[in-house]
Amino acid sequence: MGEVPSASQGTSLEKYFRIKERGSTVRQELIAGLTTFLAMVYSVIVVPNMLGAAGFDPGAVFIATCLVAAFGSLMMGLWANLPMAIGCAISLTAFTAFSMVLGQGLSIPVALGAVFLMGIVFTAITVTGVRQWILTNLPSGIAHGTGIGIGLFLLLIAANGVGLVVKNPFDGLPVALGEFTSLPVLASLIGLAIIFGIERLRVPGGILLVIIGISIFGLIFDPNVKYQGLFAMPNLTAEGSLIGTMDIMGAMNPVVIPTVLALVMTAIFDATGTIRAVAGQANLLDKDGQIISGGKALTSDSVSSIFSGFIGGAPAAVYIESAAGTAAGGKTGLTATVVGSLFLLLIFLAPLSYLVPAYATAPALMYVGLLMLSNVSKLDLDDTVGSLSGLLCAVFIVLTGNIVTGIMIAFNALVIGRVVCGEWRKLNVGTVIIAIVLAVFYAGGWAI
Helix, strand or coil: CCCCCCHHHHHHHHHHHCCCCCCCCHHHHHHHHHHHHHHHCCHHHHHHHHHHHCCCCHHHHHHHHHHHHHHHHHHHHHHHCCCCCEEECHHHHHHHHHHHHCCCCCCHHHHHHHHHHHHHHHHHHHHCCHHHHHHHCCCHHHHHHHHHHHHHHHHHHHHHHCCCEEECCCCCCCEEECCCCCHHHHHHHHHHHHHHHHHHCCCCCHHHHHHHHHHHHHHHHCCCCCCCCCCCCCCCCCCCCCCCCCCHHHHCCCCCHHHHHHHHHHHHHHHHHHHHHHHHHCCCECCCCCECCHHHHHHHHHHHHHHHHHHCCCCEEECCCHHHHHHCCCCCHHHHHHHHHHHHHHCCCHHHHHHCCHHHHHHHHHHHHHHHHHHHHHCCCCCHHHHHHHHHHHHHHHHHCCHHHHHHHHHHHHHHHHHHCCCHHHCCHHHHHHHHHHHHHHHCCCCC
16 A cells, blocks of 8 residues: 555655655555546646637647646645645636636737736735735634535536536526436436445545546447547647747736736635635644645745746636545645646647546546535534624535635625624634725625
8 A cells, every 4th residue: 555666765755745644645645646637637628718719829728728737736746745736727717718808808918917917916915924814814614614615616516517407598596407317417426426335435546446437438438538549749839839928018007907906816715715625625734723834835826827827828726626636535745746747748648638528527526525515514503603604605605606705705794793793802803804805806896
């Protein structure tokens, strides 16, 4: 268990990543890394499609997406020693493509300049301790509520991705059951049920085995899953390459600055909430409830956005799908290092990314989402204002499809609730400031 070909190699890996100290093994970390990679590899298809619709060269964006995931995940793994993978954030990718370029009419170089500038400001806020201050002033009820909401959000994203839950075409609730008898829906539900059983039996790498098994099934029986080759040589200097094309001066135009600040504000609370939730799920919190190596984790994702702007990608963030790896047992940076290495390799093996259909990874993501609902048990139900604010956060993350919106509503409900019931002494200045800043951010119409 956990051995690699050389005993000395295994020992050096264990010491560097403190694997035994965190209760893991090398084998467990490798499986967790592969699981996370398979859960988020869809990004190399989705991100180029989104930015391609806005006029970006899809091939150049594919390379950028792989490089951002490699850079950020390796930094998180080798420096912060945490099992969290970084990639181009899907929500911020959509904002870059459909709001900044197609909506506001910004040129692609100016949009990339805005991403680069956002990364600079984001990093400055991180290294000066502002993000850590936000984490420190995150009330426990809202922290747990964020974990619950992200779990539900992940469940909804996965279910929607395979057509299990679809937009309701009629009046009434916004969602409805999809085509239950379709192959993606049945494969996802059966896969989820198998994960329930296989994880109960504590089969090593059970989640990964299900992903691989369903992918093989799809290759055999699904005509939409086709082998498209193995190797593809990337061309970093081809026409359409976006590396170094950002227009920073254009992004500093007073008209563009509000967009940059909106990106920064969204990233601060979205990415910070995700990091806190994934760390909590992996039990990587210290005795004070703070993230182990939290400062390095926060810096890793902010610096990744600077890198992304330079090479032609969208703003970067820790992926919620990292929780698939922590559910598979990942507890150290070796998990993230495996993810980063695989994304580097994927630049040369691009055709293989089409062999893992959405319904192969959906069961794992739904399972992780359900696991994250266990944060409900961590709520202090005797503190009704605090616990209900946390639940309010969870519900509105799902209803609005936005982590920051849930956090904003919860902070303000907590502050107002404490004041009304006479528990204002339980509030600290930081919590009140954050509530006000978020409320102004939304009231001013700057929210993404």
